[in-house]
Amino acid sequence: MDLYGLIGKPVKRSLSPAIHNAVLKDLGGVYASFEIEESDIVLAVNGLRVLAKGFNVTIPYKESIMRLLDRTESDALNIGAVNVVKVCNKKLIGYNTDYMAIESLLKGVKVKTAAIIGAGGAARAAAYALFRLGAREFFVFNRSRQRLLEFINYINGLGASAEALKPDARADVFLNATPMGMYYDDSQLIELFKAGSYDMVVDLAYSPNGTRLSRMASKAVDGLSVLVEQAALSIKIWTGVDVDRKKMKEAAANALS
Numbered sequence: 602m603d604l605y606g607l608i609g610k611p612v613k614r615s616l617s618p619a620i621h622n623a624v625l626k627d628l629g630g631v632y633a634s635f636e637i638e639e640s641d642i643v644l645a646v647n648g649l650r651v652l653a654k655g656f657n658v659t660i661p662y663k664e665s666i667m668r669l670l671d672r673t674e675s676d677a678l679n680i681g682a683v684n685v686v687k688v689c690n691k692k693l694i695g696y697n698t699d700y701m702a703i704e705s706l707l708k709g710v711k712v713k714t715a716a717i718i719g720a721g722g723a724a725r726a727a728a729y730a731l732f733r734l735g736a737r738e739f740f741v742f743n744r745s746r747q748r749l750l751e752f753i754n755y756i757n758g759l760g761a762s763a764e765a766l767k768p769d770a771r772a773d774v775f776l777n778a779t780p781m782g783m784y785y786d787d788s789q790l791i792e793l794f795k796a797g798s799y800d801m802v803v804d805l806a807y808s809p810n811g812t813r814l815s816r817m818a819s820k821a822v823d824g825l826s827v828l829v830e831q832a833a834l835s836i837k838i839w840t841g842v843d844v845d846r847k848k849m850k851e852a853a854a855n856a857l858s
């Protein structure tokens with residue numbers, strides 16, 4: 602069996618083992634999650650160098666992992682976060698499939714303007730994907746001001762304009778890159794959505810019956826679809842195989858219910 606896995610903290614509630622194992626078994630693989638303390642991260646990553654074929658990285662290590670890698674692919678470097686590591690002859694190569702998943706699920710959608718809620722690693726990956734899809738005007742909202750300003754600078758650095766979200770904004774896409782609607786109250790998120798005018802929603806948060814935000818939108822890409830797509834793209838990087846998303850989505854829904 603080839604070993605694949607997830608490192609982060611916390612990971613106990615992660616859906617990734619269920620999603621990956623639904624398809625990796627047929628490819629001779631097995632996927633496990635490892636909750637790693639920050640003080641053990643170097644040990645853990647060096648262990649995976651010789652034990653695993655590849656692994657995912659989640660909160661809080663998506664940024665700090667980069668200094669432990671032998672190489673980081675250029676899009677992941679531009680985003681400043683890695684969520685997939687491929688192991689090749691004990692060498693570690695970093696990728697970002699969070700942005701690839703959003704880009705792939707929105708393929709063919711006309712995006713010139715976008716509102717993004719959140720300013721962390723997922724928001725940067727989302728902005729990067731939306732920029733590649735054609736967005737040049739961004740409206741952004743974040744709980745803490747310092748991170749909001751850094752995110753505006755990041756988007757400007759891509760070559761697009763960005764300003765703080767005004768309540769009556771209009772945009773092609775409204776994208777949630779916070780845990781609001783998942784583990785946290787979503788009333789502020791819903792208020793922001795209802796005050797503006799948006800053609801479609803992309804919600805990175807997910808919950809058993811879909812989030813309130815996804816359910817309210819006339820057109821939505823939900824967080825579970827993004828999670829499954831980034832996982833399928835991880836497996837493509839590790840094995841070269843394009844796996845069945847439907848099987849993975851069923852496993853995710855079962856694990857979530």
Ligand SMILES: NC(=O)c1ccc[n+]([C@@H]2O[C@H](COP(=O)([O-])OP(=O)(O)OC[C@H]3O[C@@H](n4cnc5c(N)ncnc54)[C@H](OP(=O)(O)O)[C@@H]3O)[C@@H](O)[C@H]2O)c1
Nearest residue numbers: 719720721722723744745748778779780785805824827828
């Ligand atoms: N579906 C998927 O495949 C997928 C992929 C990636 C991420 N995600 C989800 O996206 C979310 C963000 O991930 P990340 O990697 O960007 O995390 P991160 O770097 O820790 O950033 C978290 C962001 O959410 C904001 N936030 C956290 N708690 C909040 C609350 N209670 N109310 C309002 N804002 C809050 C933070 O604001 P401050 O700056 O003020 O702290 C920050 O902007 C997570 O929930 C993650 O599970 C989903």
